[in-house]
Structures are given as C-alpha cells and as structure tokens.
Amino acid sequence: MITLAVMASGGGSNFEALCQAFQNTPLFPRLLVCDQKGAQVFARAERLGVPAVHLPFSSSEREAAASRLDDLLQEQGINLIALAGFMKILPASFVKKWKGRLLNIHPSLLPRHPGTHAIEKAWNSGDKEFGITIHLVDEGVDTGPILHQNFFLKENSDTLESIEQKVHRLEHWEYPKVLQRYAEKNLGVNL
Numbered sequence: 001m002i003t004l005a006v007m008a009s010g011g012g013s014n015f016e017a018l019c020q021a022f023q024n025t026p027l028f029p030r031l032l033v034c035d036q037k038g039a040q041v042f043a044r045a046e047r048l049g050v051p052a053v054h055l056p057f058s059s060s061e062r063e064a065a066a067s068r069l070d071d072l073l074q075e076q077g078i079n080l081i082a083l084a085g086f087m088k089i090l091p092a093s094f095v096k097k098w099k100g101r102l103l104n105i106h107p108s109l110l111p112r113h114p115g116t117h118a119i120e121k122a123w124n125s126g127d128k129e130f131g132i133t134i135h136l137v138d139e140g141v142d143t144g145p146i147l148h149q150n151f152f153l154k155e156n157s158d159t160l161e162s163i164e165q166k167v168h169r170l171e172h173w174e175y176p177k178v179l180q181r182y183a184e185k186n187l188g189v190n191l
C-alpha cells in the first residue's frame, strides 16, 4: 500500500492538482509538509482535508528538520514523497534514504534552467520551447533521473505571464499521471 506525502513551500497549486486527481484513491495525499509559515498551501490543505505540518528548513535547521521529517514519515507510514514547489534543499542523507521514493516537478526542460526562476530564465534566454520535467530526486539540484517531460512552442502573442500559466497548466495535468504511473510500475500500486 502506498501512502503519499507532498512537500511544498508556497502557493500549492500542484498540491491541489494532486489532491483533485487522487480524490477517493489510495494516492490521495496523507500529509502536507511546508517549510514556510503562513504559505497559501496551508489553507488549501485545510480545505481539502489533508493534515499539514510546518517544518523550518533554513540551512542551520536543515539537518534537524530532515531528521524530524523522517521520524514523522515513519510514524505516519508514508512511503512516497512528491515535492511540489518545495524550494529548500534536502540533506543528502535524507535523499539517499528516500531515493526512488522521492519525486520532484520542475518548470523547465531540464537540464536547461535548473534552480529557481526557471520559467523566467527560459524566457530571458529566448527559448522557443517551454515545458516541464518530472524527475527522481538525487543529491544535486534538479539533476535526478528524468521520468517525464512535456513541452509546447512559444507563440508570437505569448508574454512571460501567459507562458507561466501554460507551464503551470501542464504541470497540473502531468504530475498526477506520472506519479500514478510511477507508483504502479515501480511500487506495486494498482489504482
């Protein structure tokens, strides 16, 4: 049996997309972990009925937070984690322990534009193709094995804002499908 936790830092639109897609299925998130007090994602979690926990992940608190997180995940029987806009770096020891059960979504066609402000970086680079990447997390920043990518071509009428909207729409559409497929293929889930 798979029990999913989602980690986020801000708005939480990807978290909400996962909750909507997995409503009444075994993959419905059992826990939300967020490192930012007062982030909008907490209100979404409350509305959607997902228990939420705040854990600070600043660099001085990172190791302690990861160890508390690991305990919490064990206590709750969580065995799959989806990072969805989680903006902090997890310690290598945590990543190593959770390898293969820790996925991330990134708003660019990796390996182009890793790190923060990826859509803006792609826009400023004059990219003609924009897209998303869903990958397994390794010890690097947005470097883990790629599970899935999808893209669209920039149109003449596009602005940075319209591109951002299209990228997010694509994320919300793809992440649940890829997570479900990954769980079914690799973790024995049958939805």
Ligand code: GRF
Binding pocket: 008, 009, 010, 011, 012, 013, 014, 015, 084, 085, 086, 105, 106, 107, 168, 171
């Ligand atoms: C998404 O674009 C995600 O790919 C990136 O951060 C953004 C989070 O958006 N890592 P939201 O919090 O899910 O609305």
